[in-house]
Amino acid sequence: MNRGGRVPMHRLRAGDLSLEPLLASHADAMFEVLSDPAIYEYENEPPPSVHALRERYARLESRLSPDGQEIWLNWVVRLGTGEAIGFVQATLRPDGQAAVAYELASDYWGRGLASQAVRAMLLELVERYQARDLWAVLKRVNHRSQRLLQRAGFALASPAEHSRRQIDADEMLMHLPVPAG
Numbered sequence: 242m243n244r245g246g247r248v249p250m251h252r253l254r255a256g257d258l259s260l261e262p263l264l265a266s267h268a269d270a271m272f273e274v275l276s277d278p279a280i281y282e283y284e285n286e287p288p289p290s291v292h293a294l295r296e297r298y299a300r301l302e303s304r305l306s307p308d309g310q311e312i313w314l315n316w317v318v319r320l321g322t323g324e325a326i327g328f329v330q331a332t333l334r335p336d337g338q339a340a341v342a343y344e345l346a347s348d349y350w351g352r353g354l355a356s357q358a359v360r361a362m363l364l365e366l367v368e369r370y371q372a373r374d375l376w377a378v379l380k381r382v383n384h385r386s387q388r389l390l391q392r393a394g395f396a397l398a399s400p401a402e403h404s405r406r407q408i409d410a411d412e413m414l415m416h417l418p419v420p421a422g
């Protein structure tokens with residue numbers, strides 16, 4: 242992988258969905274998507290302005306954490322019609338450990354679209370970026386997210402992993418090991 246410059250990233254297909262590597266130019270469309278209050282029922286908050294989102298996205302175009310140690314991958318999820326409906330993201334460590342997250346506008350929940358997009362990302366993480374262990378941290382009350390992860394093959398991590406990774410009491414850690422070979 243090219244850690245000296247921009248990390249290569251590819252557009253992915255998932256059924257009718259397309260997953261585009263995130264660019265600063267996605268900020269206008271994504272500001273609207275991410276202004277949906279339903280997304281923040283359990284955690285996080287909407288971006289304060291299009292300008293702030295564009296600046297954040299511009300930084301993310303390097304695909305690297307500020308210290309250069311982690312690969313930060315973000316894809317915008319688009320319908321076949323071209324409409325942006327959310328994003329999927331992954332943080333990859335040099336040892337092959339990857340953490341994933343995702344957000345979809347609530348108008349598109351309940352159709353299996355987030356699952357489709359997340360699975361395409363998981364495949365890409367394993368095949369192109371050699372991820373060996375996939376993780377997700379979520380609020381215990383976020384049952385939609387938990388069901389999505391379970392459908393993708395994740396299981397609740399052990400109590401030892403929870404304490405090793407200092408997971409908060411109101412959160413849960415889910416894990417999907419990648420079979421060797």
Ligand SMILES: CC(C)(COP(=O)(O)OP(=O)(O)OC[C@H]1O[C@@H](n2cnc3c(N)ncnc32)[C@H](O)[C@@H]1OP(=O)(O)O)[C@@H](O)C(=O)NCCC(=O)NCCS
Nearest residue numbers: 280343344345350351352353354355356378379385386389
């Ligand atoms: C988490 C989140 C992405 C889940 O979205 P979702 O639409 O429920 O997830 P899926 O794409 O897996 O869709 C599952 C639903 O679609 C239904 N569905 C319909 N067709 C389906 C198909 N072909 N395949 C799978 N599910 C299908 C399922 O029955 C399920 O509905 P249900 O929840 O009423 O049982 C969404 O709730 C979200 O963006 N939340 C806010 C941000 C967030 O919490 N992110 C996660 C932080 S860890």
